[in-house]
Each structure stands twice: as C-alpha cells, then as structure tokens.
Amino acid sequence: MAEFTLHCFAESGNSYKVALLLTLCGGDWKPERVAFFGGETRTADYRKVNVMGEAPVLRHHRPDGDFILSQSGAILIYLSRRFGRFGHETEAEEFEILRWILFDNHKLTGNTASERFMRFFRKKVGDPAAEFIYARAKDSWRILDAHLSDRDWVAAPRPTVADISLCGYLFWPDQIDVNWNDYPAIARWLDRIRNLPGWAPPEALMPSGL
Amino acid sequence: MAEFTLHCFAESGNSYKVALLLTLCGGDWKPERVAFFGGETRTADYRKVNVMGEAPVLRHHRPDGDFILSQSGAILIYLSRRFGRFGHETEAEEFEILRWILFDNHKLTGNTASERFMRFFRKKVGDPAAEFIYARAKDSWRILDAHLSDRDWVAAPRPTVADISLCGYLFWPDQIDVNWNDYPAIARWLDRIRNLPGWAPPEALMPSGL
Numbered sequence: 001m002a003e004f005t006l007h008c009f010a011e012s013g014n015s016y017k018v019a020l021l022l023t024l025c026g027g028d029w030k031p032e033r034v035a036f037f038g039g040e041t042r043t044a045d046y047r048k049v050n051v052m053g054e055a056p057v058l059r060h061h062r063p064d065g066d067f068i069l070s071q072s073g074a075i076l077i078y079l080s081r082r083f084g085r086f087g088h089e090t091e092a093e094e095f096e097i098l099r100w101i102l103f104d105n106h107k108l109t110g111n112t113a114s115e116r117f118m119r120f121f122r123k124k125v126g127d128p129a130a131e132f133i134y135a136r137a138k139d140s141w142r143i144l145d146a147h148l149s150d151r152d153w154v155a156a157p158r159p160t161v162a163d164i165s166l167c168g169y170l171f172w173p174d175q176i177d178v179n180w181n182d183y184p185a186i187a188r189w190l191d192r193i194r195n196l197p198g199w200a201p202p203e204a205l206m207p208s209g210l
Numbered sequence: 211m212a213e214f215t216l217h218c219f220a221e222s223g224n225s226y227k228v229a230l231l232l233t234l235c236g237g238d239w240k241p242e243r244v245a246f247f248g249g250e251t252r253t254a255d256y257r258k259v260n261v262m263g264e265a266p267v268l269r270h271h272r273p274d275g276d277f278i279l280s281q282s283g284a285i286l287i288y289l290s291r292r293f294g295r296f297g298h299e300t301e302a303e304e305f306e307i308l309r310w311i312l313f314d315n316h317k318l319t320g321n322t323a324s325e326r327f328m329r330f331f332r333k334k335v336g337d338p339a340a341e342f343i344y345a346r347a348k349d350s351w352r353i354l355d356a357h358l359s360d361r362d363w364v365a366a367p368r369p370t371v372a373d374i375s376l377c378g379y380l381f382w383p384d385q386i387d388v389n390w391n392d393y394p395a396i397a398r399w400l401d402r403i404r405n406l407p408g409w410a411p412p413e414a415l416m417p418s419g420l
C-alpha cells in the first residue's frame with residue numbers, strides 16, 4: 001500500500017494542489033477517484049468521512065493508524081512539514097505562507113473555481129451570478145499580479161505551498177476565461193512553477209471525476 | 211503604546227474575530243478605525259500595508275520591530291500561540307482547527323459576509339447574485355450545524371480559534387437573514403460562545419467604519 005491515498009479528481013484544482021505537492025516531493029501516493037460529477041461528495045457515506053462534502057481528502061497511512069485530513073490548505077501545510085519541503089524557514093515566512101493560503105481560499109480559488117464551474121461545466125455564460133463571481137475572480141488575479149510584480153515567489157525567496165495553493169486553477173486559462181498576457185507577473189510566475197522539477201498538469205496526476 | 215494595534219471597523223466580522231480573541235485573552239490592544247465605507251481599503255496607501263486591500267490588519271509592536279499581519283485566520287493562529295490560549299494541544303487538533311478556519315474563509319464567512327454586504331449594506335434584495343450567494347451561505351450553515359449536532363465546540367473539547375473564526379458574522383442574524391432556531395446546534399453553540407468570560411459584541415469593541 002502507498003503511504004498516502006488522495007481522494008481526488010482531475011477537474012478539481014483543490015485536489016491538484018495536493019497531487020502536485022506530493023509529486024514535486026516524490027511522495028509515495030496513489031489517487032482514489034471521487035465521482036464528483038455523479039454526486040459522490042453529496043452522499044451520506046462521503047459526508048461521514050468529510051462533513052464539508054469536498055475533495056480532496058488525504059489519508060496518511062501511519063503506523064499509529066490512518067490520519068485523515070480535508071481542506072487543501074491544511075493538507076499542504078501538513079505535507080510540507082512531513083517532507084520538509086516547500087515550507088517556511090522563519091516565523092515571518094510561516095505567517096506569510098498562511099495568509100496567502102487563506103487569501104487563496106477566501107478570494108482567489110474561491111471565486112476562480114466557482115466562476116469556472118458555472119462558466120465551463122454548467123455553461124452559464126451571461127448568468128448574473130456567474131458574471132458577479134467572474135468580476136471578483138479578476139479582482140483577485142489583479143491583487144496576485146501586483147504582489148508578484150517585484151518578486152519571483154509569493155511568500156518567500158523560494159517556492160512554498162502558498163505558490164502551490166494559488167496556482168491550483170490557473171493552468172486552465174481557457175476554462176476560467178483569462179489570457180495571462182493581461183497579468184504578466186502571473187504569466188511569468190506560472191512559467192516558473194511549470195519549470196519546477198517534476199511538474200505535471202492535473203490530468204497527468206489524477207483520474208477524471210466525470 | 212498598547213502592545214497590539216488592530217486596524218479594524220465594527221461592521222467587519224473578520225475584524226471582530228481578532229478583536230474578540232484579543233478581548234477574551236485580556237490582551238493590551240487598541241483599535242484603529244478603518245474608514246471602509248469611505249473607500250480607505252481601496253487607496254494606494256492602504257494597499258502598501260496590505261496588498262489584499264482588506265481589514266483587519268494587526269500590528270504587533272515587538273521589541274524587534276513591528277510585526278504586521280493580515281488575514282483574520284492567520285492572525286488568530288499567531289495570537290493563540292502568543293497567548294497560549296484557544297490553540298491546539300495535539301497535532302490532530304492543530305489540523306482540525308486549521309481545516310475549519312479554511313472552511314470558514316472559503317465557504318462560511320466567504321458567503322455569509324458577501325451575502326450580508328449585498329443584502330444589508332447594498333440593499334440588493336432579490337438580486338440574482340445575492341440570492342445565489344445566500345443559498346451558498348445556507349449550505350455552509352447546514353454543514354456547521356450538522357458538525358455541531360454532537361459536540362460542544364468545533365475542533366477540540368474546548369473552544370479554539372476555529373470557533374472564534376466561524377462565529378465572526380453570526381451574531382448579526384437580522385443582517386444575514388437567518389433565524390438560528392432553524393439551526394439548533396448553531397444556536398446552542400453561539401450561546402456557549404456568548405457565555406465565555408469577557409465576551410462582547412462587535413460594536414462594543416471597535417469603532418464604526420461608516
């Protein structure tokens with residue numbers, strides 16, 4: 001049995017964040033498909049494992065028993081500590097990483113993922129709620145672009161789990177309706193992430209939930 | 211000078227989370243009013259302090275210089291460690307707290323605060339985007355209510371910063387259009403929080419941003 005099982009699906013950028021970190025760290029892990037589009041996360045069985053009804057869920061098969069964790073941001077911090085990679089070196093970096101992971105969840109991924117779901121998967125183009133969320137997603141991209149205008153990585157002089165969290169949905173520009181040329185600092189930063197040894201796109205790491 | 215300055219305003223539930231923790235811990239702090247409704251968080255000066263353009267911002271006046279931190283979830287964890295209160299005792303609790311703070315930011319506060327802003331402050335009742343976000347807020351309240359149905363506190367057998375984060379907007383039932391009798395486990399949990407020694411409502415702790 002692999003050391004880590006990740007309940008995930010390829011269309012989930014939140015799942016991708018964890019799959020990418022496990023891959024970059026050379027972790028011993030295997031994906032377990034969540035049939036998201038068939039409604040699996042809304043079933044009573046799934047809610048028993050994760051009351052929040054979301055993917056991903058990590059199972060770390062430890063000698064003292066399975067450790068189960070949801071929320072990509074929490075999982076990223078847990079794994080960065082386990083692997084001793086992509087984490088902080090100082091207290092200031094620790095909280096800089098944490099605040100960007102929170103901004104990602106609250107604003108950037110929060111709006112980008114909702115906007116993509118409505119636009120790309122539900123085809124609600126022109127829907128007032130979809131347009132409202134799209135405008136908020138663009139706000140969050142502008143904030144990230146401004147932040148990256150004079151630095152290479154989000155929270156430290158090297159890549160951390162803050163970068164891995166924030167990029168989760170950004171390698172699908174057509175699906176989220178963005179041209180990264182309009183956000184040049186984000187474009188350069190995504191290239192830097194793509195060039196990390198071992199980088200792979202979501203579809204290469206996880207099975208489809210469709 | 212107080213040990214902590216909190217840039218905040220009374221209408222901000224995210225500011226309230228930090229103000230409440232500082233108060234429950236008996237911290238030496240003072241609020242510094244953010245003129246949110248006058249647009250202060252959108253100014254260049256404010257963005258220099260916090261590129262995310264949000265309140266609250268904590269300034270901890272330390273002997274080694276001011277430590278500045280934004281994002282209520284990061285501030286709560288920072289302060290719980292400083293005070294040795296409302297934090298974790300085990301690694302499992304540490305990550306349970308973190309995943310609920312992330313859920314709060316991503317879903318519960320994320321949607322509740324947006325819904326309140328549109329409904330109560332912008333009077334956009336019936337607006338499709340407001341109704342969409344209201345439905346999502348209700349989803350997150352149902353998840354929290356289910357989680358609290360068989361426990362007193364969110365992430366440990368005692369109150370933690372996860373509780374303090376999640377309750378940030380929930381003492382304004384009229385403003386978010388909810389009757390907590392419909393969510394009985396949340397109602398009982400809010401009573402437990404109200405009974406913590408030193409508890410006070412937002413308006414008693416911070417100046418208005420109006």
